Amino acid sequence: MNQKETDSSTTDLDKPLLTAFLHELNISRRKLSLYPPEHPQITASVSNTLEILQELFHSDSVITLGISPDALYFEQHWLDKEDSTNQQFANFFSTLGIASISFRTGLKGSELIRFSQLLRSDRDTIESFGGFDKLLEQQQVEHISVVLIDYDAFQANQNFSGQEPVDGSELWKSFIHGLHDGILDFGDLEDPLNLSTVADIFNQRLIGTQDEREQSSQSIGLFIENSLHKKGDQSQTDNDKKLISLLEQLSPEAQQEFLSSAFHTLDRHRDDAPHILQKIPSHLLQNTIAGKNRQDLNLSSRLFGLINNLANTPTQIFNRNISTKSAPLSEDMVRARLDVLFSEERQDLYMPDSYQAALFNILGDNVIGSIPDDEKEKLKYQIENQEIEQNCAAIIFEMLHEQFDPAQEESVQQNLLDLSRYFLDTGDFISLREIHDNWSKYLFSGKSSASIFNEKVLSNHVQPTFMSEVLDGIDLWGEEKHQEISSYIIAVGEPYSELVIDYLGLAPKWSERQLWMEILEGIGGDAQQMIVHALGDERWYLVRNLLIVLGKDLAPNSIKVIHKLAEHPHPKVRVEVMRNLFSCNPATANRQLLKELQSEDPEARLSATQIADLSRDPMVLSVLHKNLANAPNSDADLELKHQTIRTLTRIGNKDSLPILRRILQKQGLLVSRRIKQLHVEILQNLALFPGASAEKLLKELTNGKHKQLANSAIKQRQEFSGRGR
Numbered sequence: 223m224n225q226k227e228t229d230s231s232t233t234d235l236d237k238p239l240l241t242a243f244l245h246e247l248n249i250s251r252r253k254l255s256l257y258p259p260e261h262p263q264i265t266a267s268v269s270n271t272l273e274i275l276q277e278l279f280h281s282d283s284v285i286t287l288g289i290s291p292d293a294l295y296f297e298q299h300w301l302d303k304e305d306s307t308n309q310q311f312a313n314f315f316s317t318l319g320i321a322s323i324s325f326r327t328g329l330k331g332s333e334l335i336r337f338s339q340l341l342r343s344d345r346d347t348i349e350s351f352g353g354f355d356k357l358l359e360q361q362q363v364e365h366i367s368v369v370l371i372d373y374d375a376f377q378a379n380q381n382f383s384g385q386e387p388v389d390g391s392e393l394w395k396s397f398i399h400g401l402h403d404g405i406l407d408f409g410d411l412e413d414p415l416n417l418s419t420v421a422d423i424f425n426q427r428l429i430g431t432q433d434e435r436e437q438s439s440q441s442i443g444l445f446i447e448n449s450l451h452k453k454g455d456q457s458q459t460d461n462d463k464k465l466i467s468l469l470e471q472l473s474p475e476a477q478q479e480f481l482s483s484a485f486h487t488l489d490r491h492r493d494d495a496p497h498i499l500q501k502i503p504s505h506l507l508q509n510t511i512a513g514k515n516r517q518d519l520n521l522s523s524r525l526f527g528l529i530n531n532l533a534n535t536p537t538q539i540f541n542r543n544i545s546t547k548s549a550p551l552s553e554d555m556v557r558a559r560l561d562v563l564f565s566e567e568r569q570d571l572y573m574p575d576s577y578q579a580a581l582f583n584i585l586g587d588n589v590i591g592s593i594p595d596d597e598k599e600k601l602k603y604q605i606e607n608q609e610i611e612q613n614c615a616a617i618i619f620e621m622l623h624e625q626f627d628p629a630q631e632e633s634v635q636q637n638l639l640d641l642s643r644y645f646l647d648t649g650d651f652i653s654l655r656e657i658h659d660n661w662s663k664y665l666f667s668g669k670s671s672a673s674i675f676n677e678k679v680l681s682n683h684v685q686p687t688f689m690s691e692v693l694d695g696i697d698l699w700g701e702e703k704h705q706e707i708s709s710y711i712i713a714v715g716e717p718y719s720e721l722v723i724d725y726l727g728l729a730p731k732w733s734e735r736q737l738w739m740e741i742l743e744g745i746g747g748d749a750q751q752m753i754v755h756a757l758g759d760e761r762w763y764l765v766r767n768l769l770i771v772l773g774k775d776l777a778p779n780s781i782k783v784i785h786k787l788a789e790h791p792h793p794k795v796r797v798e799v800m801r802n803l804f805s806c807n808p809a810t811a812n813r814q815l816l817k818e819l820q821s822e823d824p825e826a827r828l829s830a831t832q833i834a835d836l837s838r839d840p841m842v843l844s845v846l847h848k849n850l851a852n853a854p855n856s857d858a859d860l861e862l863k864h865q866t867i868r869t870l871t872r873i874g875n876k877d878s879l880p881i882l883r884r885i886l887q888k889q890g891l892l893v894s895r896r897i898k899q900l901h902v903e904i905l906q907n908l909a910l911f912p913g914a915s916a917e918k919l920l921k922e923l924t925n926g927k928h929k930q931l932a933n934s935a936i937k938q939r940q941e942f943s944g945r946g947r
Contacts, residue, residue, distance in 0.1 A: 239277050240285075240296060245307050246271040251338045259335050268331045279327045286324040289315045290470075292505050313505045314341075317474060318348065322369040329365035336361045421471035428472075428479040435479070442483040446498060462501050469506055481510040482519060489525045499532050507532055528698055530647050615641050615653055622664040628671050635672075638679045646691060649699045651706040654692075655713050658683055684717040693718075693725055696737070708741050716748035723756050727764040735767055742771045750775075754783050762792035769798035773805070781806055788814055793826040797833055804836045812837050819845045824858050831865045835872040846870055847881055854896040864903050874912040879919055882908070886928060901928065909935035910942075 250267040278285050288295030293303045294312050301308050315323060318341070340348075340357055351357050354368050427434040469477055481502070488495040499507070507529055511519065519526065618634055618641075626634065638657050645654040661679045664670055670677070682688060695707050711718045719742065726738035742749050753768050765787070772780055787799045796818060803811035815837055818830035831849070834842055846866050854860035870878045882904050888897070905928060908916050917939060923932035 239274055240301070241305065241307065243271065243274040243278060244294075244311050246274060247338075248307060248311060250334070251341055259339070264335065265331075268334050271334060272329065272331055275325060275329065283327040284324055285326075286322055288322045289320055292316075292470075292503065309505070313508070317509055318354070319370050319474065320354065320368050324367045326365045326367075333363045333365055337363050337366050421468055424468070424480065425473045425476045428476040438479075439483040442480060443487040446484050446487040465501070466503065469502070474509060477506060478510045481506065485510075485519060485521055485525065485529065489521055495525055495528060496532075499529060502532075504532060522694075611641055611644050612650075612653060615645075615657065619656065619660045622660055625669040626671070631671055635678045639682055642679070642682060642688075646688070646695075649695065649703060651692075651695070651703065651710045655706075655710040658710070658713055683714055689718060689721055693721055696725075696734075704737060708737065708744065711741050712744035715745050716752075719745060719749040719752035722749075723752060723764075723768070726767060727759065727761055739767055739771050742768075743774045746775060747777060750777055750780060754780055757783060757787065762790070762795050765790070766792070766795050766798050769795065769802060773798070773802045776802060776805060785810075793818070793823065793829040796826070797829040800830070801833055801836065804833075808837075812839050812842070815839075816841060816845070824862065828858075828862050828865055831862065831869055834869045843873065843875060843877070846873075847878065850881055850885060853894070854900060857896075860896045860899060863900055867900075867903050867907050871907040871911050876913055876915045879911070879915050883919055883922075886923065887926075902931065905931040905935050908932075909938040 246267065250264065250271050253263055253267050275285070286296075289312050292309055292312055294301040294308050303309070337358070340354070340361060340363075343357075348354055348357060351360075354370060358366065358368070424438065427438045429435070469480065472480060484498070488498060511526075511529055521529075614637070618637060621634065638661060642654060642657055645651070645657070658680065661677075665672070665677060665680065672678075692707065692711065696704060699707070711722070722738050722741050722745075726735060726742070729735045729738060742753065750772065753772055756768055757765055759765055769784070769787070772784070781803075784799055784802050787795060788803075790796055790799070796814070800811045800814050800818070803814070815830055815834060816839070818826050819834065819842065821827055821830070831846070834846060846869060849866040850863055854863055867882070870882075886901055886904060905920075905923070908920055917936070920932050920936050920939070923929070924936070926932075
């Protein structure tokens, strides 16, 4: 018992050391991607790693870590699963197919470097050289060993608990039937062997024959389809837990095939896709899309962007309603970020030595130089909490105030290209616009050695695929990002005009059409040529909307084209033509308006009535009065009279009031439904009709059958009057 207590105590004491060791190992592995092996940064990092490892060897001559896809196992205990370093370490080595890793006393720095270099290879490369064991032997790494995941060990008939062998074929049939009903059925839920059996069969079938792959893919698709209709109930919550357990037990190849089949189904249900995807652990999403683009996965840009975003946003599946703020980075982590960001090969490109030294000293007790305390705290907060990509972009923007030689400028352009791709994938359109604006200013400042015709950054921002992904972001990121995306598109300007017009023509809802119209309006004169060209489109609603945009900033060269649309077959297009002409050629617009107001087409009369207040021609007023001469004989005629009353109210001519009074005072034993509706429309508009004469008419009506509505209209007029004061 005492021995056990000693072992447990030793293990507890070793945990902080082990965490520090993993942290340093991660840093040294990453630095090897930036520096050559003999670089001082590598030497220092490897030395720190071995120093911590020597402390661990005091407890045991061999340090062995078990590895699962998202956690580490040490001395019969799971290490902190919430620690990001542990998660990254586990995910990285699990992806390489490594089940455990051991470090033994006598490990040398040169071995650690060679081992870290091997980790830069992907799994296929490792297997092509005979596996990790063979590579370690070839590289003379004697004090590190690995155990690879052996998927052959998971057999359908294996017996771990002394029970009868599991009938894998029968369990698989039951499981497939359950999938088709939208449930995960593993037989006895208390028996983990059933889950392992199904996982093992999936591991074989998802990468097996063509028939096996197709059957599995179809079943997964049906399961996802049915799951979309079972939101929120307890059975679905149980399904979610089982699904994650199953995914965790699949091989990396099977995981990718499983999730790829699920993605293709979700691409047909994009509005419901977040409901399913948010349940899948982010590291599994990362493994599936790692090194692939949306063309490789055959997915829409909208779904691929959503998956990419969730893959880089760790989620708590069953505690999603609990909002927590991540703790600030430790000082060691901040220093590590600075080490990478301001590496020696790059510091001349990024900033002067004095500024770099000041940044490092900010993290200490004393500040060298004259940085005020508030600026010190602000900068420290930014380094601790902002993404390194945003910090990197900010530094480059500062650099753009200076002039570069061609090699430096090429390096800066490449960094901005990489950052542009990153910000687009993560939905950071504010930073994306900052890249475009800052590089544009630099390019046109006269400092650049690159001309507008051979630079890379702006040309990348107007590549068709890049622009399409930006526009798809309207649906992908939702309303909260609309303003940021619109601002970026307007900043880029004219290259987006044609695409935005295409999206406007396809938008099913008025709110969406308004957004695209506002973007075209924001682009302004640069978009007018494209708009004028698109006025020949057969879709009347697109032409009408484009005329609305043109009318916001009407250019002289557009007027001639607008004139040609005066005879367009659709009345709503002709109305927008007249609206535009009233601002530049009112005589022509007025003649067209009178023609439309007296047309035999009811829709043409109604549309023209809506804009008749733009005219001050007495003949127009006379036609409007004639519209009210007779009682409404149909619902369409009633709608015309309603619109006429609204237009007369906007015109505000007191000669209209006697006509309105006459309609209200008509007596009869039976008043039709349409007449009652017309009376209500008149009284509601008298509350808005300008002038004292309208108020006088309302006071007269308070003594008659319209007393209640008249009093309400008077009260409304008084409220409007009070607001005006």
